[in-house]
Amino acid sequence: MVPHMSKKNSFSSLVVIFLITFATTGVYAQILSFDKCGHHLVMETYEKKYPGFKEAVETTFENVRNIKNSGFSRNDVYIIDVVFHIVWKDSRENLHDSIILNQLAVLNKDYRLLNENRNEIRSIFKDLQTDAKIEFNLKEIIRVKTNANFQLSLSGLPDNVKNASEGGSKAVTPENVLNIWVCNIRPIPFIGGQILGYAYPPAGLDNWPANANAPSPGLDGVVLDFRVVGSNNPNILNVQGMDYDSHGRTCVHEVGHYLGLRHIWGDGGGIFGGSSCSVDDGMEDTPNQGEQTGFSCNKTRNTCTDVSNDLPDMLENYMDYSDESCQNIFTEDQVSHMRKVLENQRKGLIESQVNTSEINNYSFIKVSPNPGMGEFTIHYTSDSRVLLYTVYDISGKLLLSANPENDKQFKVFVSPGIYYINIIDVKGISTSTRFISY
Template identity: 35%
Template sequence: MTKLLYSFKLALIFFLGFTVQLKAQKIQEGLPFENKSKNLSQKNAYQRGNNGIYLKDFNQEALQRTGKIRCYSVEYNEQLRKNNPNFDRDFEAWIAKAIAKRRRDIANGNASTRTIGGVYYIPVVVHVIHNGEAIGTGSNISDAQVQDQINVLNEDFRKMAGTPGWNTHPEGADTRIEFVLAKRTPAGAATNGINRVNRNTLPNNATNWQPGFEATYINGTIKPNTIWNPDEYMNMWTVQFGGADAGLLGYAQFPESPIGGVGCGAANANTDGLVMGYQYFGRGLGGPYGDGRTATHEIGHGLGLRHIWGDGGCGVDDFCADTPTAGAANFGCPNVNSCTDTPVDFPDMKENYMDYTDDLCMNIFTNDQATRMRTVIENSPRRKTLLTSPALLAPATNYGGIVDIVSPLGNVCGTFTPTVILRNLGSNNLTSATISYQIDGGSTQTFAWSGSLAYKATANVNLPTQTLSTGNHSIRVWVSVSNGSSHSSDMYVNEIISNFSVGAGNSLPFEENFESNAFPPTTGTLSKIL
């Protein structure tokens, strides 16, 4: 990957847009695709238990150097998509187009989604799989340890000043992604976002306890029997790994594109999430991996990031132009330049969360990595729905929320009808709501809706027709009264802003005779197309 001088921002922006289009074109045209992990021969590969899975060379090296398998996501996801061998190619083609469109929308002032430019809040449930110990003992980790891991994630993803997640790198990004322990169970009851499960209550646990569990049992039994709706929760499991997986730190499931999943369907929904060894979930736990960065790394995978060495080496791409190329995984906290690049030969970004360095060496997601993750959250199945999850809101009896704007989006005509999606987030049926809205930050207007919505049900609501002048505009919408009860707009699930533009357009009927050399044409006689 060509590396550009950090100071040449304008050149970098141009290059990024060109690179995204070029890579998408290469994929579509069937040209060589670079993101392929090295295939290891059985002679040199380390086989894990009886499941027939071979470790990649970088994980073999990790095991030899540290006695730990830093990240098992690549091997795990290859197993998931064995029935969809084109997943990598299709996913990268899709996300390249999605990122290019996102950049165009932002540049044109048409960023029309819940919080583009703002903060994305992700509801989390942590399933603590334990062996019957008292809370705070062994694998039954304390509430404080769980919260400490959430704090680490937010420090890292938000690049918080005064924390280990802060950096001064010119490409260091505040991803504007935050994690919130769920406030509701799937049934709507109050929760602290921690679900404790005694492993002795799970099917066939005794025959699979070694002590600890291998990933095969975790994926096939623990996850499906404990997962909360992955459309509404980011599921995390803390476990005791055992058997062939005793040295494993964690792994995550990659996101899917809207055009197809890792298994050509939704069959993998009941395994979606992040699995962590309980000894590495939190901060101050001792050793090189005891400060919570394995979870940061794995969530990066869950939001679409690849290892900085592209799982191959200097000639393999991680699809982020501002991460210097790397020849392999780095360990410890070395100063190394493993690849030769032009025009400037930057060293390996050992501080990147997607490397294999020690936890206290890591402190950076780059701007391109942030863009990639936010694009996944905005578009990917079981990622985009997290932004409007009821789990972000404490239980309520009467609560309606605006979860999306159907119109206006992008470019619209001067006269249009705003359409929003109203969702019932309260336990009572929603029969009436006052929808408040502002155009261009002006005075608050209201619209009275009536109907009947059960818990979690939605309805499209048309607001009064608006006529605006040519130019850029915004609309902010929220619910202020539900079933006669007033409530404030909630930053998580009951407020949305859409930025859009009104074009000059052409009055109808529009006629064009196609005789002019100008494009777009300025005159014409076309009045009907048959």
């Protein structure tokens, strides 16, 4: 995903520092000294490990495009349960709950078209801006202290973060839950290269070639570097003197891949630049774009001028590599594609949905009533005592923090809004849930 460079550094100073060649397979993986999103590396790595992976992803993508009428209402709001795995080695990596909740708020705002910068879209693209009607509900925050390193290598990605036996954290029911791992993604030793995150796109398993093995379901989800989570993160990622200014949209971008979207330029162009306008992202309402934008908010940029009905590059799109501060749009076709993926390849994420009054049944926390009118009774159903509870609003702002006198049941009072309560018990178990006041 997209890093924003401090003004003292320009994108033109960023050079390619190496090109990995997998000589035995003829596969080339390209990594910049500050590569934003590991999507290309995901595709190449798993094509090498599981021949036919790229074909399966491509076939799945085309199958989704060809679904004319899913039978689902476009007004349905799909709620995806999310588990954050905070896998940390030093205290900086053990992100505070407020940062995780802030990241969740960014996801919800951007996917519901409630982002503060939504009106900064250019007029030529305004009518394409679409509410995805997809929300993200925090099911759990799992914290794992580790001695392991999570490092890019010549053979691929740091998926050991998803394996408990290798110092990581095991996925929670990946067919029903979006797992997001947060760790320190380390560059390749002596060579360098940094990615901010990566995700696995949906692959239709029925389309796999004979004798081809799908990647383990336990690998499915999103991985983020701990320094790019949330917009209130005090940790700054610096590579070769260049700072990344997080707005929490690395996660927005990677979840887009997880829900089946491609980069807006269709991964044409390559790292050495140049136009590749014949390569497309498969969306009818995104303009042709020859290459990634690359840290820019230059709204005069147009990399494909030789096509009919020409439009400038849509650098406001979350699936570009533009400055996060100017991103504010999923298009109607992109939204339709993600929703069809949820209704088909990732239907397990929404099949288990319950109504709002039951949304807190996922954890040890029971909130009654939910939704309610300002006064809520909180009941902790675990066999352990409550050590501390905290209440945050949807922006991640801490509102309440207390050690309840009654360690199993207590009341909280809030004004209208959406809130998250987190409880830490005496065993150190942390669990959260959402409640709504109207």
